[in-house]
Amino acid sequence: MPNSQPNPACRNFVLRTPDDDNRDRLVCSECGWIHYENPRIIVSAVVRHGDQLLLCRRAIRPRYGFWTLPGGFLEIGETPEDGARREVSEEAGADVQIRQLLSIYSVPRIGHVHLVYLADMITPDFACGTESLEVRLFDQVSSRLPWDDLAFPVNQWTLRDYLSLQGSELQQPFTTRPDDLRQRISPVEHHPEFPPPCAGSGGRAS
Numbered sequence: 238m239p240n241s242q243p244n245p246a247c248r249n250f251v252l253r254t255p256d257d258d259n260r261d262r263l264v265c266s267e268c269g270w271i272h273y274e275n276p277r278i279i280v281s282a283v284v285r286h287g288d289q290l291l292l293c294r295r296a297i298r299p300r301y302g303f304w305t306l307p308g309g310f311l312e313i314g315e316t317p318e319d320g321a322r323r324e325v326s327e328e329a330g331a332d333v334q335i336r337q338l339l340s341i342y343s344v345p346r347i348g349h350v351h352l353v354y355l356a357d358m359i360t361p362d363f364a365c366g367t368e369s370l371e372v373r374l375f376d377q378v379s380s381r382l383p384w385d386d387l388a389f390p391v392n393q394w395t396l397r398d399y400l401s402l403q404g405s406e407l408q409q410p411f412t413t414r415p416d417d418l419r420q421r422i423s424p425v426e427h428h429p430e431f432p433p434p435c436a437g438s439g440g441r442a443s
């Protein structure tokens with residue numbers, strides 16, 4: 238890849254296949270800068286405290302008011318582990334130790350790759366970050382988890398796969414099942430009991 242930073246002066250892009258490439262890209266017709274579009278990496282964590290795990294109720298759209306694992310887009314300059322730790326700190330106010338990679342879920346249709354880590358809270362403290370309405374510990378048993386109020390399919394896959402371990406050691410990371418990819422996010426923008434304020438932000442998927 239000859240260039241990775243956008244040139245703010247570039248305005249006139251044409252769709253063409255660059256030399257030594259095999260698919261169309263947006264190429265600046267003046268300086269030749271190539272706008273590569275690649276999948277985005279989302280990092281999150283199953284955060285454990287004893288027999289409980291930490292979930293956040295989203296204060297951002299889409300899926301405002303639904304429960305999610307703390308997570309978000311990996312930033313440039315971060316390792317995935319650092320990114321997961323940062324997201325847990327920002328959204329759930331908890332300091333965690335990352336233990337191991339729990340799963341890699343890819344959603345090619347929207348160009349997302351999720352890396353989910355197993356993590357443990359270093360202290361019992363947590364707090365509501367600006368992107369959360371509520372942060373809570375849930376018992377690690379299926380009947381106590383808010384399945385119907387989860388924000389995204391990937392939250393369901395994560396909790397399903399994590400619970401399937403039943404406390405045993407993880408041998409290798411879970412991956413997306415073919416059936417999982419048939420699941421579609423509900424078009425509901427917010428939880429029926431949590432209407433967002435009118436002047437809400439655009440939100441970020443996580």
Ligand SMILES: [Zn+2]
Binds near residue numbers: 247248266268270
């Ligand atoms: Zn240019």
